[in-house]
Amino acid sequence: MQKFLNRIICGDCIEVLGKVGEPFADLIFADPPFNIGYKYDKYFDKVKKKNYIAWTKEWMSVCKKVLKPHGSFYIAIGDDYAANVKIIADELGLIMRNWIIWHYTFGQQLKSKFARSHTHIFYFVKDKTNFIFNDHSVRVISDRQKKYQDKRANPEGKMPDDVWDEYPRVCGTFKERLDFPCQMPESLLARIIRVSSHEGDWILDPFNGSGTTAVVAHKLNRIYTGVDISKNYVKDSKKRIKESEGLPIEGEAKLKWSAHLNAELKWLYHENKVPTEQLANEPALLTLFTEKFNKRVGIKRNPFQPRQIIKHLTQMRKSAKLGPLRGQPITRKANKAKSERKLWGNGVVMK
Ligand SMILES: C[S@@+](CC[C@H](N)C(=O)[O-])C[C@H]1O[C@@H](n2cnc3c(N)ncnc32)[C@H](O)[C@@H]1O
Secondary structure, three states: OHHHOOEEEEOOHHHHHHOOOOOOEEEEEEOOOOOOOOEOOOOEOOOOHHHHHHHHHHHHHHHHHHEEEEEEEEEEEOHHHHHHHHHHHHHHOOEEEEEEEEEEEEEEOOOOOOOEEEEEEEEEEOOOOOOOOOHHHOOEOOHHHHOOOOOOOOOOOEOOOOEEOOOOOOOOOOOOOOOOOOOOOHHHHHHHHHHHOOOOOEEEEOOOOOOHHHHHHHHOOOEEEEEEOOHHHHHHHHHHHHHOOOOOOOOOOOOOOOHHHHHHHHHHHHHHOOOHHHHHHOHHHHHHHHHHHHHHOOOOOOOOOHHHHHHHHHHHHHOOOOOOOOOOOOOHHHHHHHHHOOOOOOOOOOO
16 A cells, blocks of 8 residues: 555546555545536546446545545535435445535526535545544534523534535636646635644545545645546646645644745634634634634644734735635725726636
8 A cells, every 4th residue: 555655546446446455545535527528637527427427436436445444535416416426326335324415606607597606525435424523623612602602512613514615716816826727726625624634644636637535634634545547737736735835734843934834824714704803803703713723723722812813814815815704705905906907707618
């Protein structure tokens, strides 16, 4: 298995993983082509429905074989084949724990029907009782805490819902965006990797693409393996991983403020959905938020203080780096900044 350790492999995932004799992955995240005519470097994304379903069954079976008995298996899929994925998973004996809807903003505008603004993310396990689920790593501040100051509130916060609206699609204007249009957001992968694996665990992505899963696994101190059929995508994602080196999100060593801490702060802000004004005005909430931040970035000694957190949040907000919370109106200033960056009509084709 050494040859898979922290590697991005160029090849067909069915062939590559089919040769593996033993289960090695603690967590698999698969984001296959959706069979909707998307233009990939080496893959033709418009095959007969029957063939696509047969192929889906093949790669799902191979993935199941390399997944450890306590492993988790997440699959992102579009509307057209979500039902097929669920049926195949049932046939393979996988157990569904959640059928997550990732609801993103800025869906493609259509004249003749409602705009599509979601992707399905299945969360399966192999064993009904034996699996990793680090609930504490993803809990968010509850309404009891933020609105009602209710003493009965769980101090750890509440579990997020199975509709995820806190992760925007990686638009053309995003710093994170590479030359690969159907890129998953790092923040979304971070939630999955944190909750369903421990540090040092092995994460596999059979459809590596731009390498989002691998790069987040790497930043979160996990082992990664990615497989992709395109030589170019493999080359680009290796570069992406290399560039992220020495900049882990987590770890005691990372006491100096960095771009990655900014990213974490932004993700946490959008997941917890407490406006900066409220955090600034309610010390108890700010303390709670700061504790969550320190836990998330793994800092126990010399933790960040609430005043540092609000300072960074305020700075990011002023420079329009924070973005509005879902449900909050976009201010005119932020709107202007965005339109200047040609957010609208950037030519991105939706998957
Ligand atoms: C939807 S993209 C994955 C995007 C990825 N999640 C990201 O964030 O960048 C699907 C990828 O699967 C790859 N692919 C298609 N067929 C494959 C196969 N049989 N084996 C491995 N990779 C394949 C394509 O080249 C493409 O990069």
